[in-house]
Amino acid sequence: MxxxxxxxxxxxxxxxxxxxxxxxxxxxxxxxxxxxxxGTGGGEAEEEDLVTEWRPGEPVRPQHVxxxxxxxxxxxxxPEDNVYNVSFxxxxxxxxxxxxxxxxxxxxxxxxxxxxxxxxxxxxxxYHFSPAFLTLREIGATLEFTVGSKALSRFHxxxxxxxxxxxxxxxxxxxxxxxxHSRNTCEHIYCLxxxxxxxxxxxxxxxxxxxxDSFYFVNNKLMMHxxxxxxxxxxxxxxx
Numbered sequence: 709m710x711x712x713x714x715x716x717x718x719x720x721x722x723x724x725x726x727x728x729x730x731x732x733x734x735x736x737x738x739x740x741x742x743x744x745x746x747g748t749g750g751g752e753a754e755e756e757d758l759v760t761e762w763r764p765g766e767p768v769r770p771q772h773v774x775x776x777x778x779x780x781x782x783x784x785x786x787p788e789d790n791v792y793n794v795s796f797x798x799x800x801x802x803x804x805x806x807x808x809x810x811x812x813x814x815x816x817x818x819x820x821x822x823x824x825x826x827x828x829x830x831x832x833x834x835y836h837f838s839p840a841f842l843t844l845r846e847i848g849a850t851l852e853f854t855v856g857s858k859a860l861s862r863f864h865x866x867x868x869x870x871x872x873x874x875x876x877x878x879x880x881x882x883x884x885x886x887x888x889h890s891r892n893t894c895e896h897i898y899c900l901x902x903x904x905x906x907x908x909x910x911x912x913x914x915x916x917x918x919x920x921d922s923f924y925f926v927n928n929k930l931m932m933h934x935x936x937x938x939x940x941x942x943x944x945x946x947x948x
Contacts, residue, residue: 767930768923768930769928769929769930770923770925770928773866773921773923773930774866778870779868780933780935783831783933783935784930784933785933787831789930789931789932790931790932792926792931793854793855793858794856794924795853795854795856796815796851796852796853797814797891798812798815798850798851798852799811799812799813799849799852800850801848801850802847802848802850803844803847803848804846805846831934831935832935832936833934833937834916834936834937834938834939835936835937836939836941837938837939837940838940839940842900842903842912846897846898846899847897847898848895848896848897849895849896850895851894851895851896852892852893853891853892854890854891854892855887855888855892856888856889857888857889858888859885859886859888861927862884862885862925862926863925864880864881864925865879865881865923865924866878866880866881867879867920867922867923868920868921868923869919869920870918870919871907871910871917871919872914877900879898881896911938912940912941915939915940916938917937918937919935919936919937919938920936920938921935922934922936
């Protein structure tokens, strides 16, 4: 098991138990794009090339994705680039103060860890949260995953969240080293950005116009890219 990776706590929020039922995840997907965070602030994105100083055929590095000025339209790597066979099996979000579980997604894993290629459909998910989610200040996010036959060195996550072309926040975590054929768990304690009330209202009124890209690196080379869209209406807006 891995040691917990934590950030310094920020202000907390008063959670209600009934909010747990309001914050929904749907679409029947088996996998998910983790909502893990902790890092730097955001600002208005400029309309320039998405990845600067990068040439096709070259590995995508952390410095490239940090220069993204919008969420990506396409994936920056293929499922086959996950040569370490990292497979996520659980993602849980909890209120640090009350301990209430807001979200808990699990995927059945075989007893024996096997090398396999990630399915394309597992790289994207839509989250359905209530407006109360946008009042969160301090949460814990637990991530469980397995590793295939190759060790992970300098396992690193960069996640970027946008509302339309407005950068809400960039999150950056060094997860570290993982041995081959291992099952790993880590929890990040992190805070969400303190958003302007007008932006919050827009995000609620416009479901799935809030996006995130999660970039996973090993030895500073991109090997996984997951994408997510978010609704904060409290209902499955895609079915309305």
